Amino acid sequence: MKAMILAAGKGTRVRPLTNEVPKPMIPVVGKPVMEYLIEQLATYGFDDIMVNVSHLPEPIERYFGDGRRWGVNIGYSFEGHIEDGQLIGEPL
Secondary structure (H helix, E strand, O other): OEEEEEEOOOOHHHOOHHHOOOHHHOEEOOEEHHHHHHHHHHHOOOOEEEEEEOOOHHHHHHHHOOOHHHOOEEEEEEOOEEEOOEEEOOOO
16 A cells, blocks of 8 residues: 655744754654554554655655665655745755
């Protein structure tokens, strides 16, 4: 089964935490909150996961990689970011 995780927001309501850490990587009880989502999806038979990223995508991609550690396949879709009112398609 396939799933999509939206991990592209800036997390403005949890600033200043998200100034340097993307919201999905905020630790909850010792691990990133997104790890709980990956584990649950794997438990319920999802094996292909696409993660939509934008704000600080590198830490997410570094930590989760291809998903092998959780027994799933993870791919990434970069959404782009807004700069001076324009959509920019490259990571910051």
